[in-house]
Amino acid sequence: MKILVTGGTGFIGSHTVVELQKTGHEVVIVDNLSNSSETVLDDICTISGTRPIFYKADIRDKEALRSVFSEHKIEAVIHFAGLKAVGESVQIPLEYYHNNITGTLILCDVMREAGCKTMVFSSSATVYGMNNTVPFKEDMPTSATNPYGRTKLMLEQILSDLTVSDPEWSVVLLRYFNPIGAHPSGLIGENPSGIPNNLFPYIARVAVGMLPCLSVFGNDYDTPDGTGVRDYIHVVDLALGHLKALDFAAAHKGVETVNLGTSRGTSVLELVRAFEKESGVKVNYKIAPRRAGDIASCYADTEKAEKLLGWKAKYGIEDMCRDGWRYMNK
Numbered sequence: 001m002k003i004l005v006t007g008g009t010g011f012i013g014s015h016t017v018v019e020l021q022k023t024g025h026e027v028v029i030v031d032n033l034s035n036s037s038e039t040v041l042d043d044i045c046t047i048s049g050t051r052p053i054f055y056k057a058d059i060r061d062k063e064a065l066r067s068v069f070s071e072h073k074i075e076a077v078i079h080f081a082g083l084k085a086v087g088e089s090v091q092i093p094l095e096y097y098h099n100n101i102t103g104t105l106i107l108c109d110v111m112r113e114a115g116c117k118t119m120v121f122s123s124s125a126t127v128y129g130m131n132n133t134v135p136f137k138e139d140m141p142t143s144a145t146n147p148y149g150r151t152k153l154m155l156e157q158i159l160s161d162l163t164v165s166d167p168e169w170s171v172v173l174l175r176y177f178n179p180i181g182a183h184p185s186g187l188i189g190e191n192p193s194g195i196p197n198n199l200f201p202y203i204a205r206v207a208v209g210m211l212p213c214l215s216v217f218g219n220d221y222d223t224p225d226g227t228g229v230r231d232y233i234h235v236v237d238l239a240l241g242h243l244k245a246l247d248f249a250a251a252h253k254g255v256e257t258v259n260l261g262t263s264r265g266t267s268v269l270e271l272v273r274a275f276e277k278e279s280g281v282k283v284n285y286k287i288a289p290r291r292a293g294d295i296a297s298c299y300a301d302t303e304k305a306e307k308l309l310g311w312k313a314k315y316g317i318e319d320m321c322r323d324g325w326r327y328m329n330k
């Protein structure tokens, strides 16, 4: 199939493009490079042997999207493009709503004009909010505590409304848990600018000496060692989940919401230890106060992904640390 990947030069997008190409799909990327670099296209080409077609464009630019759809017979869209930093979304909410919501509305409008009504969308486990008990299951109530999370919740609702209004639409809403690691080639991975907000890139930067010490946000949670527990998933597993979701969306109509996680919880200190083991480097850390808005435990019920999509994560924490470390060293 010919697939449009919005945000395809980003962290999860680039890994998904590689897997799409390996499976014989033709890929067209639209990315405004606000959080990625064009050099990723060379790295994708080195890994897969094919350079994806690339448009440097913003998804809010309707004319730019129209010309992409007129130049290519796009059969489905995997929609990653969006802003994703929780803290930043509290500081600049209008930018988040405009980028994520307006951008998706314009994309859907252009898809409808072009008669392309199949989409796989990047949602987030953040929509499970603060009031559910683990493991999180797709039919649990949802809520959000910050503008970023609200954009994901609103977009889930908007895309669901679209499938109700027009039975030709097919949408799979993928709720990712905590994607980490990198491609085993060491060529593509996550490279946040500035000081990382997320645990894994922070650990990696402490390990290489770019940052002096990790602050562990709280050791008094109701978890086995007191530190926060998350469902870390290898970004390559996540990418493979998109291929399964795409197959499903192409063969069905309507909307489905599916968790992409491993169903295994790992604490902050467990991740630090696993990273130390795989890298052979000591990671300095200190215990710090809890971070506002954090929950004690977050991990997925993955039964729906297994039954509906035939997908199950195969990599473990060791693989994620090894591959993330290899990327960091390159």
Ligand code: NAD
Pocket (backbone or CB within 6 Å): 006, 007, 008, 009, 010, 011, 012, 013, 030, 031, 032, 033, 034, 035, 036, 057, 058, 059, 060, 079, 080, 081, 082, 083, 084, 099, 103, 122, 123, 124, 125, 176, 177, 178, 179
């Ligand atoms: P990323 O920032 O690496 O990739 C997003 C890409 O979208 C970037 O290359 C950026 O330049 C591009 N982009 C942003 N706004 C755009 C716009 N208006 N027009 C065109 N391109 C635009 O992020 P990622 O980690 O790969 O995340 C991809 C998607 O998955 C996002 O929607 C994010 O909210 C969602 N998600 C990510 C995580 C995570 O922890 N990484 C977890 C859950 C959900």
Ligand code: WQD
Pocket (backbone or CB within 6 Å): 084, 086, 123, 124, 125, 126, 177, 178, 179, 197, 198, 199, 200, 202, 214, 215, 216, 217, 218, 227, 228, 229, 230, 268, 291, 294, 298
């Ligand atoms: C993981 C654990 C922290 C940094 C976020 C978003 C979520 C989703 C994924 C997009 C927690 C602890 C962290 C540090 C620490 N993104 N930690 N020291 O908060 O689970 O999820 O990314 O959709 O929406 O909220 O991920 O990596 O920030 O934190 O102790 O310097 O590590 O308290 O327990 P989180 P994270």
